[in-house]
Amino acid sequence: MKKKKIRYIIAFFALVLGLALTACTYFAKNIYQKDDVAIVIDKQIKDKLIEKNKDVYGNEDQTREQTLHLKILSGKYQGKTFIEKNVYYPSQLVTQKYRAGQRVFVHFKKGNLTLVNPKRDWVLVLVLTLTIFLMILMAGKHTVALLVSMALSWIIFYAVILLDVKLNGTQIILIFGLADVVFSFVSLLIVQGLNKKMLATWLATLLGVFISFALCYVIMKLTGESEMKYETGDYATQDPRGIFLAQSMLGILGAVMDEATDIVSSLYELVQTKKDITVQQLIKSGRTMGQEIMGPLINVLVLIFIAEELPMLILYLRDNNTLGSAFGFTLSLGATQSVISAIGIVLTVVFATGCSLLFLKGKKWDWR
Template identity: 75%
Template structure:
């Protein structure tokens, strides 16, 4: 009971500190170097219709104009007031509608303010506050390790991207393969500590990731990579095929490490609590656990992929493209990555269960030593 109250108290403290940081971030104006911060001073923005349009497929849209009165809050134009216009489409696919009192970034040249984008950094701080507070409620002291692990993962990812840019994508597969090894090792090390369970989880993760990737890469080579439209990816500066494969490596790792951790941790506890456990029982238990979590994990991957591709899919279908063309242009790459990750999830059940046999052998060795 005391531990529960302590968790709630710590979560409340995190929430209060986070809300204070959110307010400070919202009010911050002089910490940005590139653009100035301005606020829309209108209480009611004048919004008028410029024109209506209908394309050949019957899709209707409008072009609307906002007249915005701005007050600059930072930079050499601090305190000055400007009037500008903003053209937007109600669909807001590539344009932005602004609200009264909203803070925005502007670039002022020759006393003409150009709106860049809304000031959203405070939203990120608020989201992190809610996330960490909930983690404290659920995980307690382990939250520190989880937060450190996430921060380290972001740092490693940033360094990998910088190195990839310097190498101009020359060794992108090798680079992200090494990144997978480093990601998984430090993530598991910080959360679980350096022990036999962590090493077994790490081994199962690496086997699941690289075996599934190698298997799918072999299939792609045997089929000539037909119908994989790499050019449909949003890539501008590097080889789209290499970036697709790098994305696939990271995607497999995320799904596989989650599953390997669940299976190895569960079987480790089972070995510790059941004294007369046999290898066959351990294998059956691992298979049962895998059957329970495979489905939800694969469904999560599919749902994430669908939610990411949904906007472009709707646009292609509304432009009278066939379902086959739409799939090729918007869904083929994501579907391929989902299938590869799903194969990794299935294989990881075998690898995680096999690695967990090390716990049983270690326990038997200790029993023999005691006797």
Template identity: 45%
Template sequence: MHKKTLSLVIIALLGLIATITVYFRTDYAETLAVITQIKTSAPVSEKDQYDNRDQQLTQTGTLKLLNTKKSGQTFAFTNNYDRSQLVNQHFYKHQRVFVQVTDQKATIDNAKRDWVLVLAGTILFLLIVQVLNQKSYLVILSLLFNMIIFGMTIRLDIWRNGTNPILIYSLAAIIFAVGSFLIFQGWHLKMAVMLLSTISALLLAFTLSYGIMALTKEKGITYMAVAYATQSPRSLFLGQTLLGVLGAVMDESTDIVTSLNELLEQQPTVSAQQLWQSGLAIGREIMGPLINVLFLIFMADALPMTILYLRDNNAINYTFTYTLSLGVIQSLISAIGIVLTVPIATLTSLILRRKQVQL
């Protein structure tokens, strides 16, 4: 308990120092300013041709530059935003913002939010330590490892300009799985069962899904719906799908293998048939909720854009094609992986631990 309290205090202090440091940081390539005065006008109601209603407000005020050669100078600014803040936003006094300066006028590009990420990360680490206690540092280490690998994967994908995306993201997925299991579980038989079942289910599910896409010549898949695509939308979609399937398969495989391992320790005389039936029963219990969770995650991501399309009087078929179709496909591929993981994880446990199972 004393070590846990000490760890929480150290993380809180380091996080607070890092947050304050990042908040007052000014050495950016962009022009940074702080809002010194601001006034918001009365809202003006507006309605478009589709009967969408909103209110527009105008903010006027002054801001002081915090970097560049014009540091310390004050400029006037104007900011128009909608009450919904769908494509613009409301600013506050003393808020730090990135701006563009022309003559005696400044235009706000965006708010400075990096300190918010540092604060959120600090809170996350505090919660991890509070809940997981002794194994918290392993989770944090695994998280940092995956962030580094993810960044390297994105860099490699950009460098390769979207070529060989399946190879790049497949290798990244395998590294994610190996690194996460090694850090959190350590090297032992149970970890080997988890890793083998995860990689087997991932590759089998994606190969099966990709084969179906190839046979149907990918008809009906609207890759143009991939948001903010700066390279081949198809490669980004395949990368998203691989990583999405990996998360679901790792979760399910860990649950099944851990439960079967506990069963073997409690009942060493369990038969192969009993272990097989137990694995399938465990899989059935977690398979349904896991598929639903993934489906809701994919759908929730597309929900704002779906509502926007429908509010602009687009047809349901058109809206589905450009907002929900890719999410549904990813959900189906992930569901295939979740279903395949049940027999694969159970069979892998039987094969690798056959000496402990009564035949």
């Protein structure tokens, strides 16, 4: 009870500190090098219709113009007020509508002001604050290890991207394959420590990632990679096929490591509490846990993928494209990645149970 109370106190102080940092970030002015900070001082922004737009498919939109009064809060022109026109579309797909009292980034070139974008960095700090607050409440002392693991993952990922850019994507599969090995080892080592449970989880994760990836790669080669529209990948400045395969490999890792950790940890606790458990009982327990985990994990992957591509799918359908055409250009690659990850999730049930048999029992197994 005392430990729980201490956890709540630490979580409260973390929340207060985070909210204070959020406020500081919101009011920050002179810490930005490239752009200056301004505030929209209009109580009611003048907003007028320029023209109505309608394309050949019957989609309607408008072109509107805002007249903004901006007070500069930092930089060479601090304290001065500028009037700027902002043209936007209510759909706000590629343009931005500004609100009264909103803080924005602006850029000056030869005395001329240009709107950059809204100042949203404080939102990021707020989200990070709430995340850490909830992690402390749920994970307690393990929060530090989780945060360190996240930070190291970002550093490793940045280093991998720099290496890939330097090599211009020529070794992208090898690079991201090694990255999967390092990602999983570092994350599990920090969170679980170097022990049999960690090694079992790591081995199960690697088997799930590489065997499912190899299986799907062989299937793709046997089918001639038909209907794989690699050219639809966003901002593919390197080989789009290689980028797709690298994305798939990272996607498998996220799902597989989560599942392997759950199964191995549960079986570890089972072995510790029931010393006389047999092989058949452990296999049955692993299969039962896998059946309970597989469905939700696969559904989460599919829903995340659909949510990510939903705006583009709606745009394609509104432009009178057929469902098959819209699927091919917006959902085909993501659907393939989801299937690859789903196969990895299914196979990991077997690998996690097998690795538990290999690592978690100190004496000979009872095979009855």
